Amino acid sequence: MNTYYAANLLIYAGVDIIAVLALNLQFGVSGIVNFSFIVFQAAGAYAAAVLSMPPHTAADYSFQVYVGGYQLPFPIPWIGGALAGALLAIPVGLVVLRKLRSDYQAIALLVTSIIANTVINNARPFLNGAAGLALVPQPLENQVDTGTDNYLYLYIGLTAVCVGLVWFLAARIVNSPYGRTLRAMREHELAATALGKNPVALKMTMFIVGGAIAGLSGAILVGFLTVWAPSTWLYPETIILFAALIVGGRGNNLGAILGALLVPVGFEEVTRQLIRMNIGPPNLIPALEWVAIGLFILGFLWFRPEGVRPEPHRIFEGSPEAELVEHVRTA
């Protein structure tokens, strides 16, 4: 296993962990079935790309057309990616989350994802259409030689810092009284409303926070890959993230991380190894990967719907159970 391969694996793991943590805030904790999640990651990637690239009229870049091209230094493209995800969440959330019932919200968001992909695919002057963007500058490429192992370590480090930051924010939200209110809304929206909670405000907030985190994950990914095109963010990508969360454990940040490592990273790796072994006709293994992911989701929903790491059972200090545990420990 060479360094590039290992770095690739770690950075993908980081990006997927960030994405699944965001999806956990939206779906696992708040009950928003965001089937357009990948669009927010894509928005962050595109924003980071056009913020860091030179104008499309520049030499070497004239084979593509796109808006922007500001050549802004790191970390502005990453911050811009997060902002783009958050900003996109406002109009989408206002249209989808206010009036529709939650099952219709899911369908509306899935359709949003397909429409967004089709539009970007066909509107070439905006973000270079189906061919996508290439030669996206990497963070700090003017300061550090991007061809070295050291740059890979640096990129892994930057990704890890972002993972840590997102984990910290997600933990604060999930373990707070605010997180409890979000979980109550997920369980019974009408009852939460009757207790003075404003469900539209709660959902919009989580949609925007999740959008920002998704945008950041896209920015990290595009900085590493240096290319981004509509084919990288088709709606099934969202399903993989949902699978990760269902397998890992909805409502549990640790479960989200575990799921991210098991499903997107684990499945990709197994598939890659199987392809190398040349089993069956070409495309058999990638196609079987989807079958396996589908079976995995069904299997977990059937046999262990709470996932590998279920949502924590919150026992308060001074409760009969807590005292019993204390008693056993001292005895």
Add this chain to the structure above:
Amino acid sequence: MSAQPERERPEGVEGPMLIAEDIHRHFEGMHAVDGVSLEVPRGKITGLIGPNGAGKSTFMAVVAGTLPASSGRILFEGEDITRLPTYRRARRGLARTFQLPSEFARLTVLENLLVAAPHHRGDSLFGALMGRRYWVKDEERLVDEARGLLKRFGMSAKESDYAGLMSGGQKRLIEIMRALMLHPRCLLLDEPMSGVHPRVIEQIQFYLQSLRADGLTILMVEHELHLVEQLCDSVFVMAQGKLIGSGTMASLRRQREIVDAYLVG
């Protein structure tokens, strides 16, 4: 969202707690509530009875804000709340329970109560991000308050159990306790005794009486007439979307029209 009180109780407001003026609610030509006007007195338990399909639950939903009124006005403590969304009515002190169990199933019993607590510093995105130290005092105060309620309702031993695993009667109690955590001034109860074991019915009856003794105003829909007779100070009768009578149960039993419509069946 932190649940701040939107306005303090206006000084010296007396008279009825809740006034409904000519409330209509139509569903595509069907008049579920058809011109109901009534007044709910302070500190009393008021009953709302009527045969199935009379429009009682629809009326309650309109008062709570879950369904908008097609026309008419609702005054709560003298202020027009007709256009306020449900959550704002709740923050003003108008709490409700539901006809069907509506517990937060995957939250513990104690958490169910804590969700309802207003004025919690940790119950906003900002408060959450500030961390535990920022809101832990509020949390401790509210846990104490919630445990006080659990004790009063005899459910202390269940505080760490998931609410979804409780019995029908216990879920009713959770809903009532949860509503009480809001410090409501008026409680709307939609069939609080339905599907509940007779022993728990007695319990709920006892608690409702003690809440009245504390000065809480209650408007309740109930089918069991002997319970209404024992609990309610006055009663309104609805049939086919209209109010057809009011008074004490004893006086209602003497009115022929009402007896025909409902009491005999």
